[in-house]
Amino acid sequence: MNADPDEVVLGPSTTQLFRNISLTMKFELEDEIIISKIDHETNIKPWVDMAERNGMILKWWVPENESLRLDVDSLTPLLSSRTKFVTCTHISNILGTVHDIPSIAKAVHSIPGAMFCVDGVSYAPHRQIDVKELDVDFYGFSWYKVYGPHISTLYARRAAQENLNPLSHFFIPKDTLEGKIGLAGANYELAQSIPEIVSYLGGSSPKPVFEAIAVHEGKLQAALLAYLTSRGDISIYGEKNADPTIRVPTISFTVKGMDSREVVEQADQKSNFGFRWGHFYSKRLCSEILGLGDGGVVRISMVHYNTEEEVRSLIETLDGILPRNTLK
Structure with missing residues (x-):
């Protein structure tokens, strides 16, 4: 993923990891959140609930082109100075279309303080992930979609982690993403499979x-x-x-x-x-x-x-x- 170890946490599913992250963030009343409506519910429900808890204004992002490709043109009218969080899929598990995530990230980050989250579950089995090249704040995917067992990974940019109120026990160090939201640790047996999957996909030269x-x-x-x-x-x-x-x-x-x-x-x-x-x-x-x-x-x-x-x-x-x- 081209991520640093302290920016990554393992968990049982992308659904659970997104839910964990959604529980750690607080926003001001009437801050705005933009959610893609073409997404898997994994990348919708946690953020809908987060918006309701914080009194945020929720804007649905629905592409209007025939192929339903998410792009900057359909996003820009939704952005404002109060935008704090934008989320979408890298590839819809129905449509199969690859979205231009770097361009979308650039548009999101043109708003000071806005964070960008991407669901990569349907992308990871097909293409290489580079979170730094994508310029995302959060990115999740599931190893059981990438030819492995039922375990998942979430990336959170170090700067974005400053917005998280950790879920873990008070005595656990909070200087890594795992320390913040890696509740009880990942399944050890399943985690041991990940190096083998990475090797199968090219190891250090994917x-x-x-x-x-x-x-x-x-x-x-x-x-x-x-x-x-x-x-x-x-x-x-x-x-x-x-x-x-x-x-x-x-x-x-x-x-x-x-x-x-x-x-x-x-x-x-x-x-x-x-x-x-x-x-x-x-x-x-x-x-x-x-x-x-x-x-x-x-x-x-x-x-x-x-x-x-x-x-x-x-x-x-x-x-x-x-x-x-x-x-x-």
């Missing part, structure tokens, strides 16, 4: 590994997106361009005339592909922005160990269950 991952994943998503966009009955949510610099192979869609659950259950009967349906904890995005019902989306999530042959087989499976004669 750049070529992640570059290779991006190239391969670009091929995977290009094939599936080409098929989905060729049909006239499928709505793809998020960026339709297969360029791996602007999206990852987390692809969500709905099929005209078929419930998302129906699509998945029919596929389950014909294959062993592991994709699912629903809102995937991005309930506000699916219901309030996309206007979808209880079925939500069909989501297909691919990673570097999937093969092009598997994608071709997946397309054959989909073609066998979706309505006929719908090609554009």
Whole structure:
């Protein structure tokens, strides 16, 4: 992550670590907080509660472009001299679109005292994280999304830690993030897996590994997106361009005339592909922005160990269950 050890804490989940951080900060009445509505609820509910406790003014950040990409243009009208906290995802777990976090961070930090928090759970399995390059104040992700066990990591910039009222016992030193919010310590057995995961992803030289991952994943998503966009009955949510610099192979869609659950259950009967349906904890995005019902989306999530042959087989499976004669 390119973070210093005293800026990192381990915990059971990103949900819990964000909740812990939200409990440590106090703000003035009518200070403003901006929350992205396209996010997983992990990166919404803790901050909604924090706003209510502190009497903050909450502003929802909803992108208006077709791909629902979060950008500075949609953020700027929400910023003011009273903005104190902004939060968003690096990649939506529904949309798969990569947001320009450094540009957003620059806009946030143009407001004196404003802090920026990013949910990196859906980004970490696909791309290298560098918190200093991103210029974020808080960044969380889960190792169980990065091919490991159920343990997570939170980064907090040293300067941002000055805003935290520690949760730990009074006698524990508070000069590190772990000392401030690492309640009872992380699970030792799970923590021991992290060096092995880091080694698998290139160790101290992860750049070529992640570059290779991006190239391969670009091929995977290009094939599936080409098929989905060729049909006239499928709505793809998020960026339709297969360029791996602007999206990852987390692809969500709905099929005209078929419930998302129906699509998945029919596929389950014909294959062993592991994709699912629903809102995937991005309930506000699916219901309030996309206007979808209880079925939500069909989501297909691919990673570097999937093969092009598997994608071709997946397309054959989909073609066998979706309505006929719908090609554009």
